[in-house]
Amino acid sequence: MDLYSGLPYWLIKNQLINHYNPLKADMRVDVAIIGSGITGALTAHELCGAGIDCAVFDKRTVATGSTAASTSLLQYEIDVPLADMERLIGTDAAVKAYQASLQAIADIENVFSQVNHNPDFSRISSIYLASNKKGKRLLESELTARQKYGFPVTWLDTDELWKKHRLKAPAALKNTEAAQMDCYRGATYLLNYHERRNGLRVFSPTEIRGYQETKYGYDLVTADGFRIQAKYVVIAAGFEAGYFLPRKVMDLDSTYVLISQPVDEDQLWPERSLIWETRKPYFYMRTTSDNRMMIGGVDIPYKDAERRDRQLRAKVEQLKQKFGKIYPDIPFEVDMAWCGTFSTTKDGLPYIGSWPGKNRMFFALGYGGNGITFSMIAAQVIKHSLLGKDDERIKIFGFDRSY
Numbered sequence: 001m002d003l004y005s006g007l008p009y010w011l012i013k014n015q016l017i018n019h020y021n022p023l024k025a026d027m028r029v030d031v032a033i034i035g036s037g038i039t040g041a042l043t044a045h046e047l048c049g050a051g052i053d054c055a056v057f058d059k060r061t062v063a064t065g066s067t068a069a070s071t072s073l074l075q076y077e078i079d080v081p082l083a084d085m086e087r088l089i090g091t092d093a094a095v096k097a098y099q100a101s102l103q104a105i106a107d108i109e110n111v112f113s114q115v116n117h118n119p120d121f122s123r124i125s126s127i128y129l130a131s132n133k134k135g136k137r138l139l140e141s142e143l144t145a146r147q148k149y150g151f152p153v154t155w156l157d158t159d160e161l162w163k164k165h166r167l168k169a170p171a172a173l174k175n176t177e178a179a180q181m182d183c184y185r186g187a188t189y190l191l192n193y194h195e196r197r198n199g200l201r202v203f204s205p206t207e208i209r210g211y212q213e214t215k216y217g218y219d220l221v222t223a224d225g226f227r228i229q230a231k232y233v234v235i236a237a238g239f240e241a242g243y244f245l246p247r248k249v250m251d252l253d254s255t256y257v258l259i260s261q262p263v264d265e266d267q268l269w270p271e272r273s274l275i276w277e278t279r280k281p282y283f284y285m286r287t288t289s290d291n292r293m294m295i296g297g298v299d300i301p302y303k304d305a306e307r308r309d310r311q312l313r314a315k316v317e318q319l320k321q322k323f324g325k326i327y328p329d330i331p332f333e334v335d336m337a338w339c340g341t342f343s344t345t346k347d348g349l350p351y352i353g354s355w356p357g358k359n360r361m362f363f364a365l366g367y368g369g370n371g372i373t374f375s376m377i378a379a380q381v382i383k384h385s386l387l388g389k390d391d392e393r394i395k396i397f398g399f400d401r402s403y
């Protein structure tokens, strides 16, 4: 699958990492991780930290799947608002899903302090704007739900929004528990760190073209015909995981991103908050450490990569117009634009864990707008499964969830 096209900023900012190590012989490993994006990297980090023998395989150059195209906003709010999620999956599960999401931001921060590296991770405030009166009503019920269960949130009315954030909107929810990062840099650093420190083996480009369950786990076959005997397999293959799944669990969307040229720091909006809105398909914005503005959204259902790419020029204009309406005084000169594919699930939640009856193949599928925080949760849950430890999050994010 063609995961994105255009010029993702992170690949240019960081440069492609120099890693060429295709698998050239049969091998054995306890845990084979398929995918070297942020999910595979966080999983490798958790497993290496627990002393579990693992190896990563990727058909592309390391971390150049969706991870390289991501805008990497880290928010505890899931695509489905808490108040709606309660109706969809029940209060207990919804609150636990939100709590897990909130905790994952701190856990990502912690992962990078463990390896003593900052992939442009910064704590930042998040503003969820009401796009219209209907959006304001949505935010009112969302405020009640979040406050009831102790989630960090405050209400901003029209006056406060204007005074504090130079934003014109009927209302907004704000919290200071959000973050942003460079997840391409984060993923490549983690893999390299564990290769150097913990003997992690990373094979790229190496495509897994076949797999068979055996008495001891799985036999994987690469595109070059080499055999990998693994006791367990982790599928961290992002939106291409369908090859390993018995049935489809997600829908695909096309999404668009622009990044501006750098501007003077004092031209950026107050607090450099993450800003997003209630309208669907939504629009969102963030800044980068080199004072650029990154804006994205205006998603459409994915049909094929050509159709997605044909829309890029029109979507660039649409995104620029949306930005211009929010902050007409901030100059936005487009430097790069790209489009990507991403998945959504009906309940806004990821799929984590093994398919019922297939206990040695774990899936780490962080679908939706919170893909990165979901990857963190998946890495921990899978580590706990491998260590035989209970983790109640499996009930909420597993394939056999009952809703």
Ligand SMILES: Cc1cc2nc3c(=O)[nH]c(=O)nc-3n(C[C@H](O)[C@H](O)[C@H](O)COP(=O)(O)OP(=O)(O)OC[C@H]3O[C@@H](n4cnc5c(N)ncnc54)[C@H](O)[C@@H]3O)c2cc1C
Pocket (backbone or CB within 6 Å): 003, 034, 035, 036, 037, 038, 039, 040, 057, 058, 059, 060, 062, 063, 064, 065, 066, 067, 068, 069, 070, 071, 072, 073, 074, 183, 206, 207, 208, 209, 236, 237, 238, 239, 240, 241, 243, 255, 256, 257, 296, 339, 340, 341, 342, 364, 366, 367, 368, 369, 370, 371, 372, 373, 375
């Ligand atoms: C434009 C865009 C904006 C986004 N914004 C956000 C955001 O703001 N916040 C957020 O949390 N999430 C966001 N996401 C989602 C997030 O980026 C993804 O959830 C995350 O990057 C997925 O990481 P991954 O490692 O699971 O997948 P990927 O990065 O795609 O990695 C999977 C890897 O598996 C490899 N692979 C697949 N099949 C095989 C095979 N058979 N053999 C070998 N290797 C294989 C691929 O080559 C690929 O490198 C965004 C996504 C996009 C596209």
